[in-house]
Amino acid sequence: MTNSPADSRPQPAARRRRPERPDLDPRGPRFGAAITAVLLLVVVFLALTGASVAALVLLSVLAALFAWGAFAGAGRHPYGALFKAYVRPRLGPPDALENAAPPTFAQGIGLLVTVTGVVLGLAGLESAVGVSAAVAFVAAFLNAVFDYCLGCQLYLLLVRAGILGRGQTAVAGG
């Protein structure tokens, strides 16, 4: 038997605020993360070899792609279209579909990290471009290869720090 009083009540409100995004094949976001990881590695390489303009441009493009995923939803990401057209037909059906919210949140984290690198790079701090690309690479690589969900982890830590998810303690207490 399963009881979940803690999550049964806040859900209708959440649904009204934000329309439910369709569930995803979990391998789609991982496929996208693999492409992102390779491109971030290229940014690191360019930054290390002193091609700072090229590194900054490529990091900006990646930031724009993260923004796409974060605002349109992980299911509408261009890599997702690539996955559906060329990769998924070659794979068996997925074990289970996943909610699109966690990978969308993860895209937001990627956006934050890469935009920080772009802004600091534009402000003249060239090393920030390579460093932020390296940080984002580790997250994307762990996601692609090990199915690690940095967004999920950070979300919980932000809840624990009191930054997210406040305000309904009395309601959920039951």
Next chain:
Amino acid sequence: MNPISALSLVLVLVAVATVLGLLWRSRQGRAAVVAPGTPDAPGRPDALTPADVGSRGPFGANATLVQFSTRQCARCPGTRVLLAGLARSRPGVAHLDVDLTHRRDLANRFGILQTPTTLILDGTGRVRARIGGVPSRDVVLQQLDDLSGSTHDQLAR
């Protein structure tokens, strides 16, 4: 920096990320057994009640699987299906899914660092094992077997 050194550094970065991933994966889904009677966290009472985990549902007579989730958790729904199925297949075993999104107090009290995290309680509500990450079916079944075994020992005494 010349391209060879840059390439070496890039490879070091990949190696570091790989080691991180292997370390993380080796700790996933493992059951950490909590010996009965040892308070494993300060301020935690020996036996929990459903209210202690923010739940109204009753605990199971033999064991309870308390799953901690958030709304931003890719693997929590799958874990929920797995644990609910295991609970149904065993008499006296209950499954509770606790959403921590608005229960920061519970996340802090139980020191939850990742979701899903599953506590396995015995029939009296004592925490007997803790599984971080997606639990494997076999690990949970083994823990439930161990629990019912120790219950039988107590009854036989």
